[in-house]
Amino acid sequence: MSGFHLPATAFTPEIQFTPSLGTLVMRGESYPENVLSFYAPVLEQLRQGLEDRKLPFLQVEMHITYYNSASAKAFQRIFQLLNRAAEAGSVVKLLWHYDEEDDMARDLGNNVREDYPAITVFDMPLAAV
């Protein structure tokens, strides 16, 4: 199976891609010192995984409690890959979790809906504690 699992660190989220279940989960904070060197291999593995086996269904859960501006840019590359997989026939759902008071995170979810229309985006606002 071409899945992978990266444990979370202080600056990078946990990332778990499980093709057999059709899931991709990202959870934690994202502000690696070098965003490219962290996300390039993630993108490459994800790209290969999505190409190896066409998934009928992929559920993507993103629970990123803090991301820096460079990570927001890296997320666009992930959305691009997901959009491509969706255009190729996979049903791709994105569960975008964010703090309901966080305008920028809410906007980012809306941008995905507009810019990557093959992905079905579900807003998952969390009430502030």
Add this chain to the structure above:
Amino acid sequence: MLPDQFNRFVSSALAHNIVFFHSGHLDQETVASIGSMLRRRLQDEGASSVQSRKVFTTFMEMAQNIVHYAVPDEGEAEGKLGALSVAREDQGFAVMCGNYLATEQVSRVRHRLEAVKVMGPDRVRDAYRRQLAFEGTDPDSKGAGLGLLTMAASARSPIEFALEPLPEGERTFLFLKAII
């Protein structure tokens, strides 16, 4: 530092309502630990969760700018040096940073700061979105200006800045201030 000097230093920090101050080397580990310290301090200060998030977001972009772009202080072989501070002011929390830049970077930085300064909130949001979608790479910018737009989107008024060249010419002091 003598006890009375230390007292004056502490009194001055209190008089300026300093919530947080760090000056010195910055690397990824330091940024992570001062970031979590700042979160605690904001909680203690009774900041709302929205305000806390925006202060933290702005602070982290400033800190990461220093890690990526600051040039060493005179007599230092290497390392990223900078000062970061959060203070309570009448209009909100002031998030400030100061560091040295290579003077050759100044015109690019000034141009960018001036362009963002005159944008209202809507134009900041549009510019942020355009930069996010921008696929090219700017060799001089590790985040393509997104960091500055993130600060501008978090602040309640335009980002204030000052660029002061040092007499030696090679370095320029950059000061940024965002009110949240």
